[in-house]
Amino acid sequence: MSETLNADPAELAKFSDLAHRWWDTESEFRPLHQINPLRLDWINAQAPLAGKRVLDVGCGGGILADSMARQGADVLGIDLATKALKVAQLHALEAQTPRVQYREISAEQLAAESPESFDVVTCMEMLEHVPDPGSVVRACATLVKPGGWVFFSTINRNAKAFLFAIVGAEYVLNLLPRGTHEYAKLIRPSELAGHCRSAGLDLCRTRGMEHNPITRRYWLSDDTSVNYLFSTQKPLAGA
Known part of the structure; x- marks a missing residue:
């Protein structure tokens, strides 16, 4: 590499080792399956997906990419975890998902190859797993067309997020495998907003995502203290 x-x-090794469990809704990836309808509806409400060319950065096993394709988008999912991509490709074949493809390539490499090629770019639950999240944000901004949308979701960095997203989710409730997240890699909303501004993206909306561990229900709110989502837009040329 x-x-x-x-x-x-x-x-990459961490997620590759779990690749065969991506589409098991009761596995370590159950939270992703549970929050996916929220993510999908939030994206689709702001940037209707039907007929759009969409890129999902850090697609993993394809949970979001698959659902966006079923909304009528032409979707490309990219990741660097080989085994997870193979699972995504196999699921697309088995489920006969139309208009979804997968490639093993980084966002930065694809940005150099195909700038301004996508109407919508999504990068969900991925930025907190890379050494340089700002580089990924810049790549997403390069990849989207002028006037297009870029969506991010990640985890805040504060005491509450440490307690809920790491201690609670990984060690107490066992919602996620231990070691899924590193506190130092979590990203404050102000930091992500700075990355977006530096990349030339306009921040449009911010939402938090909350969870009730007893009812296993997730919902969107104004509380961005733990999990949160950004919607951003690339200005039209000359705007």
Whole structure:
């Protein structure tokens, strides 16, 4: 693997080891299956997906990419975890998902290859797993067309997020495998907003995502203290 590639080999290995469980809704990836309808509806409400060319950065096993394709988008999912991509490709074949493809390539590499090629770019639950999240944000901004949308979701960095997203989710409730998240890699909304501004993206909306561990219900709110989502837009040329 190139030393300049914006990826952590340990993170790639972590998700590759679990790849065969991506589509098991009762596995370690159950939270992703549970929050996916919320993410999908939030994206689709702001940037209707039907007929759009969409890129999902850090697609993993394809949960979001698959659902966006079923909304009528032409979707490309990219990731650097080989085994997870193979699972995504196999699921697309088995489920006969129309208009979804997968590639093993970084966002930065694809940005150099195909700038301004997508109407919508999504990068969900991925930025907290790379050494340089700002580089990924810049790549997403390069990849989207002028006037297009870029959506991010990640985890805040504060005491509450440490308690809920790491201690609670990974060690108490066992919602996620232990070691899924590193506190130092979590990203404050102000930091992500700075990355977006530096990349030339306009921040449009921010939402938080909350969870009740007793009812297992997730919902969107104004509370961005733990999990949160950004919607951003690339200005039209000359705007």
